Amino acid sequence: MSEKHLKNELRRQALAVRDAMSAEERIEASLQVDAIGASEIAVEPGMIVSGFWPIRSEVDIRPLMFSLREKGARLCLPAVVDRTKIVFRELVRGVPMVDTGFGTAGPGPDAQILDPDLMLVPLAAFDRAGHRIGYGAGHYDRAIARLHEKGIEPHLIGVAFDVQEVERVPNQGHDVALAAILTERGLRAMPETGDE
Secondary structure (H helix, E strand, C coil): CCHHHHHHHHHHHHHHHHHHCCHHHHHHHHHHHHHHHHHHCCCCCCCEEECCCCCCCCCCCHHHHHHHHHCCCEEEEEEEECCCEEEEEEECCCCCEEEEECCEEEECCCCCEECCCEEEEECCEECCCCCEECCCCCHHHHHHHHHHHCCCCCEEEEECCHHHECCCCCCCCCCCCCCEEEECCEEEECCCCCCC
16 A cells, blocks of 8 residues: 555544544543643743644644633634645734635634744644644645745644544655644653654
8 A cells, every 4th residue: 555545544544533532522632632732832922823723523722722822822823825825824812713724714814924933733643753644735744844944943733632643654755743742641742853
């Protein structure tokens, strides 16, 4: 099986397990993610943190984002532009939310574009080495590559439910390893190299 087909199968399996969680399980786990993240993720006043509005059965990190705002973070959310590119628009209190692509919502095109210092990254599956499988479009990989081209090295924290862990994610050259994974069981730092 090719790496692409293996990734597709791992994505399908991990999302099926996530989808099988009851609404109550997802709510409880999301609240635990908020409590752990709010306690263990260090932010400095003015630090730019990108999050995401949950889609389908994703972990709901909105409480965590607002906890980080209380610690002084500036928040932003991804918006898909030109079908292939993510920009990060500032999320401020009271801003109207619009469709920002890929089934999610965020601030409209008038919002300020920010470059995140810390990214809370959605994912379909992850492994113990910090490799992730996204939803298949490559939006985050390209967004992170663009930040690297600008000399910005955001701290990458994948956020998921613990049931989304798989034994091994095939790692391709363009894939960027996460610095940490946050689930309802804790914040786990990943190996420095991202390889096992």
